[in-house]
């Protein structure tokens with residue numbers, strides 16, 4: 234694959250404060266056009282990311298046989314090795330709402346007791362903060378549709394949302410030429426309502442524009458901003474007012490490991506996803522048949538490949554009324 238470099242300017246929203254009307258309108262524009270934006274002043278310190286990064290290095294450099302103790306063939310199934318999502322990608326899953334217990338279950342196989350405890354505590358704190366941030370984000374997204382709208386729909390529709398996170402390690406092939414890229418994670422949309430991503434300074438996250446071009450989402454160094462993107466569940470719930478964009482990760486020279494953490498926050502399994510009437514509009518068209526959240530998640534699950542999600546299928550393939558593929 235040869236390198237094509239263009240990058241997108243996304244708004245960076247200060248999530249520590251109520252958003253001004255002009256910030257809400259740039260949020261709405263970004264969600265419609267890209268389905269991506271940045272948040273700053275999110276309350277997670279550089280030290281936390283440094284610690285998580287060093288735990289990640291420690292975990293992923295363990296012998297494969299150790300990692301496979303929590304791999305797809307074990308009952309825990311929190312580790313996904315290389316060659317499932319891509320040859321260059323491996324990941325560890327930590328599930329909420331009890332992030333401490335979930336991290337601890339994996340950590341017991343990976344670390345000595347002391348590190349194991351520290352790892353789980355940091356993930357507990359991180360998972361809780363991400364959950365809180367997701368709530369703030371959805372609140373602002375709903376506010377961008379109008380204050381009355383937020384009041385009416387925030388509590389009843391989003392109160393049972395929950396999240397999980399994935400610590401990702403990308404190992405590029407050493408044979409990469411200067412003008413070459415490898416696909417670290419193939420094109421996909423997220424199944425969440427919102428996803429919050431920390432990417433290290435390596436870069437490589439790309440979003441597909443509505444014209445079908447891949448553009449880079451560069452890490453913002455100075456403000457340590459996090460990337461937020463809209464997932465399929467929110468695209469369907471919003472009747473396509475919000476875009477769940479296709480994105481991927483590419484790896485370039487220098488061939489160094491890339492570290493990221495993605496937090497996925499979405500509806501409870503039994504939730505029926507159906508757009509509120511205000512978003513369909515009078516005489517407007519419903520873009521999706523109402524569906525049960527877990528049915529969509531099952532549709533995306535790939536049994537043959539270690540139950541990692543299928544890449545390349547979206548909520549339009551599942552419940553869309555318009556055939557566009």
Ligand SMILES: O=C(O)CCC(=O)C(=O)O
Pocket residue numbers: 399401418423430431432438480481482493494495
């Ligand atoms: O690693 C990244 O920057 C993004 C990962 C991602 O898109 C995902 O895990 O769904």
Ligand SMILES: [Fe+2]
Pocket residue numbers: 421422423428480
């Ligand atoms: Fe993603």
